[in-house]
Amino acid sequence: MLLLDFKSLTRMWVVNLKRIVSCFLIIPALIACNAKKQAGAAGPRQQGPILADGFIVQPQTVSENVEVPGTLLPQEETQIKAEISGRVIKLDIPEGAMVPKGKLLVKLFDGDLQAQLKKLQVQLQIAIKSEERQSELLKINGISQQDYDLATLDVENLRADIQATQIAIDKTEIRAPYAGQLGLRNISPGAYISPAETVTSIRQVDDLKLEFAVPEKYAKNVSKGYRVRFKVDGGMQLHNASVIATENRVNETTRTLRVRARVTESHPELIPGAFARVNLQLGRSDNALMVPTQAVIPQARNKEIILYKGDSIQFRVVETGIRDSAYVQITSGLQAGDTVIITGLMAIRPNAKVKISKVHRY
Numbered sequence: 001m002l003l004l005d006f007k008s009l010t011r012m013w014v015v016n017l018k019r020i021v022s023c024f025l026i027i028p029a030l031i032a033c034n035a036k037k038q039a040g041a042a043g044p045r046q047q048g049p050i051l052a053d054g055f056i057v058q059p060q061t062v063s064e065n066v067e068v069p070g071t072l073l074p075q076e077e078t079q080i081k082a083e084i085s086g087r088v089i090k091l092d093i094p095e096g097a098m099v100p101k102g103k104l105l106v107k108l109f110d111g112d113l114q115a116q117l118k119k120l121q122v123q124l125q126i127a128i129k130s131e132e133r134q135s136e137l138l139k140i141n142g143i144s145q146q147d148y149d150l151a152t153l154d155v156e157n158l159r160a161d162i163q164a165t166q167i168a169i170d171k172t173e174i175r176a177p178y179a180g181q182l183g184l185r186n187i188s189p190g191a192y193i194s195p196a197e198t199v200t201s202i203r204q205v206d207d208l209k210l211e212f213a214v215p216e217k218y219a220k221n222v223s224k225g226y227r228v229r230f231k232v233d234g235g236m237q238l239h240n241a242s243v244i245a246t247e248n249r250v251n252e253t254t255r256t257l258r259v260r261a262r263v264t265e266s267h268p269e270l271i272p273g274a275f276a277r278v279n280l281q282l283g284r285s286d287n288a289l290m291v292p293t294q295a296v297i298p299q300a301r302n303k304e305i306i307l308y309k310g311d312s313i314q315f316r317v318v319e320t321g322i323r324d325s326a327y328v329q330i331t332s333g334l335q336a337g338d339t340v341i342i343t344g345l346m347a348i349r350p351n352a353k354v355k356i357s358k359v360h361r362y
Contacts, residue, residue, distance in 0.1 A: 049353035052344040054308050055292055055360045059336050062329060063284035064322045070212030070230060070276040072263070074203035076178060077272070082108065083171040085194040093185040093200050101179045106187075106199055108172035117165045124158040131155050180204045208263040208270055210241045210278065213256035218282040222246060222259055233275040240264050289334050290327040290362055295342045296320065305333070306341040306348055313341060313354050327362070 086108030093105050134151040137143045176182075183201035187193055210230060214222055226243040241261035250257050263270060296318070297304045307314045318333030334340070341354065348354060 049311060049355040050344055050347055051357045052341050052348070052354050053358045053360060054339045054356040055295060055342045055362075057289050057291060057330070057334055057336060057338045057340060058362055059287040060290050060362055061284075061286045062288045062290060062322055062324075062327075063281040064324075066214070066218065066280045066282050068212050068214060068278050068280065070210050070278040072232065072270060072272055072274045072276055073209040073211055074180075074205050074272040075207035075209060075262075076180065076204040078177055078202050080105065080174060080177075080199045080202060081197065082106070082174055082193050082195055082199065084108070084168075085192070086110075086172055087192050088187060088189055091185070091187070091189045093182060095182060095184050095200075098181050099176045099179065099202070101176055103176045104173055105176060105182075106174035108174075108193075110169050110172040113165055113169045113172070117162065117169065120158055120162045120165060124155065124162060127151070127155045127158050174199060176202060178202070178204060203272060205272060206266075208272065209244075210261045210263055210276060211258070212261075212276070212278045213251070213254065213258050214280065214282070216250045216255045216257060218280070219246075219250060219257040221282045221284075222257065222280070226261075228261055228278055228280055230276045230278040232269055232271075233277070235269045237267065237269070238279075239267060239270065285322070285329070288322065289330045289336060291330055291334070291340050292342050292360075293323070293326060293328050294345070295340045296328055297345060305330070306345060307334075308339040308341055308354060308356060311353055311355065313348060313350075313352060315350060 088106055089109050090104075090107035092103075099105075131148075131151040131154070134143060134148045138145065138148045180202045181204075183203070185200045187197065187199055193199065210228070222243060224243055224245065228241050228243065229238050230241060231238055241263045243259055243261045245260050247258035291305065295305050297306070302317045303320060304315050305318050307316050316333050319331045321329035321331040323329070339356070339359075341348065342360065
């Protein structure tokens, strides 16, 4: 009797366990099915347009400011040297003073040349008188034409020798080639100098030149008459200069074009040899299409902007030009009046719907 009851209890426990397991398996299935029905009833989720700021492109006048180093030069500068070797017998070089053109600065010993000159002058006088007598004899056929020609030749030879001696004497004098300011002298009275030595220097400081170089991409923008502004190192004032010439080729090493300008003003801080910072306004354009820098999307091989058309967008390849801290010039790919997307660029994909929330202008 007890054995029968134990079997009955066991059978009932197994049946109840199967029912409990069945419930645990059916409930998740019912929940998942119900979720699918609700999702099907709700339908696909609708996504609205992306909000972004737009920028209206308009023509502007812009230029790129470039600062390059330069050097102030005198209008003329000459290292004064002797043409021949000799001993200094007279020295008149007032250091740092202004001197007129032709002023005698140095005189070398020329006693031997002066003596030779006097000798030739006496010989010339005698030869001239001899030529005159020969001329009278030729008129009465007292001598031949050949004898007279030889007398004339002697006169011309002596005159040529006198001229050569005078030139040699002139080389013993060193004179100022033009009016200017002398530098420091490098010789003393009584010194023996040669053509290799520099006696002093002279500069024309009334007019100054400014020499600088510009990158080759701006070479076409700088020509004769182009005006520049500069400031010398340690100076407080801006000065003006006008380009007078450019080199006829770009330097192959530095890829720059050498430019020379004439300083159009005078100021105590403008000293030959001073370092200058030259400010150039290059690449000027009166109809430049400028967009904010963040609107340009760099790609592997080009650059793109997102153009707003109605409620849709268009990715367009562009080329850039002049750039500053906030804007960049678009040289191709845009037209005046176009609207460019400037925010939310990373979230926008082709064929996306975009709504302009705010419009900006230059």
